[in-house]
Amino acid sequence: MLERVLRVLEYPKVIEQLGQRVSSSLGKEKVNQLKPSFIYEEVKKAQQSTYEGSTVLRLKGYVPFGGVQDIRPSIKRASIGGMLNPSELLDIANTLYGGRQLKLFLEGLLDSVELPILADLASQISSLKPLEQEIKSCIDDQAEVLDSASSALRQIRAQIRTAESRIREKLNQMTRVQSYQKMLQDPIVTIRNDRYCLPVKQEYRANFGGIVHDQSASGATLFIEPEAVVTINNQLREAKLKEEREIEKILRQLSESVSLEVEALSLNIAALADLDFIFAKAQYAKQIRAVQPKLNQEGYFNLKKARHPLIAEDEIVPISFDLGREYTSMIITGPNTGGKTVTLKTLGLLTLMSCSGLAIPAEEGSEIAVVSAVYADIGDEQSIEQSLSTFSSHMTNIVRILAELDHQSLVLFDELGAGTDPTEGAALAMAILDHVYQQGAKVVATTHYSELKAYAYNKDTVMNASVEFDVETLRPTYRLLVGVPGRSNAFSIAKRLGLSEEIIEQAKAQIGEDDSRVETMIASLEENQKLAEKEREEASQLKDEIATLKREIQKKEEQIDKEKEKRIDEAEKAAQEYFTKMMKEADQIITDLREAASNQEVVKEHVLIDAKKRLEAIQEASAGTKSKSKASPATGQAKRSTAQNLKPGDEVYVHSFGQKGHIVEQVSEQEYTVQIGIMKMKVSKAQLEKIKAQKQAIQTPRATVKKSNEPTKMELDLRGQTIDEAIMALDKYLDDAVMDNYHQVYVIHGKGTGQLRKGVQDYLKKHRNVKGMRLGGAGEGGSGVTVVELS
Known part of the structure; x- marks a missing residue:
């Protein structure tokens, strides 16, 4: 049943569009496996991951996904002892590099924004930089094994180049000899069967020794390996065989290194696949201008200007309606090609997208219920192979739906009861809707039957709706009018098409007075609905304008505050x-x-x-x-x-x-x-x-200030101070020392660069209370102390 519903609601087309946004085959595989989940916690997590991906795109505008490849087959072969070729090893190295860059990219965002799902996936990516460097040191970007992969390979390739150079030199000499030139078809050196040869004319075969390796299609040219280069060619062939064996050895060593990291590589690939899938969902949401729907488990739907994602934005008319609170069923009436089926499909498809973790093309605040299942009977289901009429096919499908639905299901019926006698069809449609209501499911149905308009009007839990039709242009507007049943518009249309007034009046006389009153009532409701919507749009526009003005005022206030702070800072700086x-x-x-x-x-x-x-x-x-x-x-x-x-x-x-x-x-x-x-x-x-009150605030020298009742110490420690700070402290200290009748004191300035000592001693030489000075002795601190004699 689910596969049929997905097909009817065109879910595979959404998956196809989503698949175009992936960056690797890993993400493509995840997209192709995507199916809606009807478990609330799973849907909530899937939506959260899409929201986090959209947040990253909004902040950065891109995601670095270059180099990532599907290396799972290579990992599997390496795990069972297989030898990987250079291309496979290069893909592994590039995938490791791409994964590490993506990990660093995401980790750089985690300090500024909370991304729990992406952070968890990033933590699962192992750097494995040694393995990447080991591979890159042996294989270049063209998937060729480098000479530097091993010393033996370097020597072998040096031998090969030497042999090739000698062979070419000998053969080029032969092509330049005039006696040989007339025997050659072209004066060039060519290769046949990995051997260097000359293209010799058939009639001169006997003039050349050596080995014939090939001939042209006409037989006029023989490709001969001259005897002069046979030995060197043999040496070259042996060197190339050695090269193949050495390359195989290197590849086996690299493959063994890969096999040791199979588990970490597998976790990397799984995390990268999930990340590619998440960012594909985010890219798709950006492409269709989608928003994250609010989720609920109460069966409540509130679509605000929702759009069908498969219809061009300039062609679609957005729809808005509620379902599941005041009423659980909706009956949509209106003309053919008026948009009734599109409304059904929009609701169904957006529900499936939400349950798949995808954002929906609607306005912010739209709400979608996580239902237990989505059922749909839409379109012409006539089956020639099974000899079923349209009505029979529809009823077969409806029977299956009624057998499976429960109180959390969403059911969509298109043209319910059509394909049979109108009276019986309408009665059957009402009975089916009653059964669905009794089961507690949410249902939206389209119909042409007038009886169902009255059915919806008399049921508190059923809401009438219609698609608007413009009688002036004889075209549908595709707007959904909730609360207003559809009119037939037959008389108006006939009049616009030129049918005489007499015939129209005669037709009106044929319908009952009740039907006429209903049509008049519906027309009045339509006018009131249009007026209400117009006023609501004007109120919404006014609200938006007020909000814009409020933001502008706030912005100006912020600018004024910033300017004020700037000027205060400038004034304080100038004062400082x-x-x-x-x-x-x-x-x-x-x-x-x-x-x-x-x-x-x-x-x-x-x-x-x-x-x-x-x-x-x-x-x-x-x-x-x-x-x-x-x-x-x-x-x-x-x-x-x-x-x-x-x-x-x-x-x-x-x-x-x-x-x-x-x-x-x-x-x-x-x-x-x-x-x-x-x-x-x-x-x-x-x-x-x-001084006491401002001890912590004022900028005093780092030397201790003498208290009035505290005796002056015999020494002053000036280490760590600038010369200016030291002189200020020293001046005060000498005054205190003289007042305490000291005749000798010790000034500690340290050794260091000697600048502080020089500045202190220069000052001491000029001080009026200094009688003499000298550097400290062996037990006095040496050159790090100046002993001062006071007068």
Whole structure:
């Protein structure tokens, strides 16, 4: 029954189209074996695999499947000890390469997207790169065994080339000798029976020694191997026999290597076949603009603008309807060639495609039930061989369907009850529909019988539908109108074709008043249906426009946010660069003061005044800029709170100078006098922060800051610091050491490149409190330590 249904619904044609999208014979075989499954979990997994394949195509646009071949026969021969030829071995190597490239391609996507089925198949592909390299090292891309396959083969082929060269040289010399030229049919060297020969005229046979290997069809030319090259030709023949034996040896070794990996190769082929099949389904879905259907087990169908995949898109009219919730049966009426049968076939074929794991040509949100079986009685089933009429053949098929269907089946009847007396046929059709309904199956039937329109109207679970017919053009529109039974349109058509009004009115008088009212009612329903659909389309279009505007607004808001962030980043970057510049200037001022202090006992007043003015100018510019910034670029922290409690004697970090100092006195509520080195400056409270509170935030030298109650150590470790960092730490350390009355301290700078030692010692030479210095002795750290004597 299934095979017949597949044929009637044209499922094999879909399989044929699908088969055109595969990349190898492996995938082709999987496609040819494809049949719909009616087990929900299997269908769900098949649909998931198609979805994953479509996702990969959407993200990458292609899938690398080059080189993959069906190597199963070769694997089987290798497993039983057979010797594979170079072409078979090359196919195995190329398949290994293609499989590895596909595996890497898929694994590269797994970090960004979840593909469980494809990931599992990719994990089953073994690289087997050593086997591939072993084959490729012996066989080239033209399936020829390389000279480098073995040292023996290289030597043998060198002998062959030498022998061939000697033979050709001797024979070419003979063709150039004038006395021989008149005896030759052509002055060329040829090969007969793998022996080098000359084409000699028949009458000069006696002038040539050697062996005759062949003659022309006319007998006028003899192909003679001259005696002068017989010995060399024999040597060449022996070398070629050796070559054949060596090649056979190499091929047997390679075949044995293949036999050791038979299991892994078989798993590779199985995984590659599945992957080729999955991506063929994805390619086919892209070709027919298909979507993944929602699946259910409740027998519910909801097709949204579904199209028959075998009808050209510019010719098909999409259909939309529900089945299985409010009503379980649908009766479609309408004129011949109006699209009733196409509607049946579309529903049936799309159900079979869904149950095969294929995407369906419809709009997003379409839903398909995974049924227990699909039954169809469609088309002219007249059988001359069995002497069955159309009606008898249909009934035979319907009897089989009724015997097999269950509550989860989908049944499709085309022209139910046709081919017999209309009254009896209509009654029989209603009885069949009642039986199918009692079994709980879902059914769609087409008919011409008016009685079935009333049957559908009186049944709560049956819905009328029709295919629209344009009376003006006398052509069907192929649109499906759900909820509206079809009209005969006989009078309208006759009038359009020129039948007189008198005859038409007389005909109308022949039909009953009830029939007339029904026709009028149907006409009214059709008009209302058209109006409702038009309004629905307008509402849908308006909804789409609103959604588009919403997306555009969101996009503009995102652009504004990005531009805002960009400008903030640029402002912060500019502020950072500015503050860096200011800090360098402050550092330079401090350095200049220190140099001045080291070169003279008392710093002159004008030098202090000039330095103070420069620092105050930097402070004012820095404070003005920082008031506009949301954070301090110098420290990377948020704005400092002005609520901190500062008092004379507190050690603070002056952010505007990037230096440490001590508060001398409070000038006002928001200003303090701070001593930085030998300078006293008035600094805004907003630029000050206690050392303790900002221990983790400020960029202090890596040397440990001395606590007020903590004695200074006898040594200072500067290893790992830059010269500038080391000098800042060293300056503070020497001040602390002098305050603690140390006369000798140890500065650890390490050996390294010697740059840090040189920078430290150059600074020590200029320091006012340094009396002398020397490198450490044997027990003091050697050249990695400088011993400093303090005054």
